[in-house]
Amino acid sequence: MPRTLIARSESWPLNRPFRISRGVKTAAEVVVVELHEEGRSGAGEAVPYSRYGESPASVLAQIESVRSxxxxGMTSAALQSALPPGAARNAVDCALWDLEAQLTRRSVADIAGIMAPSEIITAVTISLDTPERMAQAAARLDAAPLLKVKVDASEPLAQLRAVRAAAPAARLIVDPNESWSPALLKRLLPDIAALxxxxxxxxxxxxxxxxxxxxESPVPICADESAHTSADLERIARRYQAVNIKLDKAGGLTEALxxxxxxxALGLTIMVGCMVCTSLAxxxxxxxxxxxGFADLDGPWWLARDRDNGVRISDGRLYPAALWGFPR
Structure with missing residues (x-):
């Protein structure tokens, strides 16, 4: 039976707007790849991101370029040079891993020699808004151990103080999404540390x-948009104390590992992050x-409806599901 590749875009409405300093999102726009071989199939999901010049159409075109x-018989190793890092390679790479799980009747965790988690604490995001509304959002999440607070350059301290007052026990990640200048960062650092x-x-x-x-920062600083692949890490280690690894930036599980x-090896604290996505990603x-050190995997929590048999997120704790990477 011949190998076949199917790719499509999907739109998953959110349960409320997701705002960051660059704009607002009301749906998760994703691309899904299905790979079929010997009566088995593997799937992968990616999120095209305009910050990196991607759109669903451009990602689908990249995927189409590796169809033949x-x-x-293209392998995962060959894929790494066939496509650049980004959403297209991520969708195909993850689908290849899932397909291997189906063909070998082993989990991806077993194939990769990794222990799969049974439960994790994930950051839950407080979307950018007025300080009052951000405080209300934080109060509704009073049982979550870790909050990620989206801020911009307009009133970041007011936003952060409002969240801290509403969630005094939570650990906080501050995420300006590139909206601060170095001078503003230096000015805010003492207050952020005090919070x-x-x-x-x-x-x-x-x-x-x-x-x-x-x-010199009293609070560790984490690279996100500055760090995509392993090739960035030595530069990152000179400027940051942590790095956010996302499959969509790295171009799949292979490079992310x-x-x-x-x-x-460089002593960087690791955050595992995601885009706004479904449980398949x-x-x-x-x-x-x-x-x-940190997980920020609350993408499906923002959806009005997730995929069937998806992960469960409750009070800042994520419970995995057998949606991907397990023999089916």
Whole structure:
């Protein structure tokens, strides 16, 4: 039976708007790849991200460019050079891992030699809004151990103080999504430290992050938009204390696993992150959790409806499901 590849875009409405400093999202726009071989199939999901010049159409075109190679027997190793890092390679790479699980009747965790988690604490995101509304959102999440607070440059301290007052016991990740200047970061650092924040994620634009080499921060700073693959890690280690590994940036589980190993070797704290997505995208990311300092995998929590048999997120705790990576 010949190998076949099917790719499509899907739109999953959110249960409420998701706002960050760059804009607002009302649906998760994803691309799904299905790979079929010997009567078995594997699936992978990716999120095209305009910040990196991607759209569903461009990602589908990239996937189409490797169709004949896949149908001729392309391996995961060959895929790494066939497509650049990004959403397209992620969808195909994760589908290849899942297909191997179906063909070998072994879990992806077993194939990769990784212990799959049974339960994790994930950050739950407080979307960018007025300080009052952000406080209300935090109060509704008073049982969550870890909150990720989206801020911008307009009134970040008011936003953070409102969240802290409403959730005094929660650990905090501050995420400006590149909206601060280095000067603003330096000015805010003492107050952010006084609020007890655990991490500041990508405060300045990636293009300006060389300035971080000259800033002594009392709160660890995590690279997100500045870090995509293993090739970035030595530069990241000079400027940041942590790195956010996302499958969509790395271009799949294969590179993300290599990136995790490289980050550990450099002494970087690891965050495992995601885009706003369904559980199909979260399942492979869970295999990066071992040794990570932070998980930020609440993408499906924002959906009006997730995929059937998806992960469950309750009070900031995520419970995995056998949606992907297990023999079916």
């Amino acid at each position: 190679a896949f149908e001729s 007890g924040a655990d991490l500041i994620e990508q405060p300045v634009p990636a293009a300006d992050d060389a300035a971080l080499e000259h800033i 290599a990136m995790r190993a490289g980050a550990e 979260i399942a492979p990311a869970l295999l990066l959790i071992n040794g990570a």
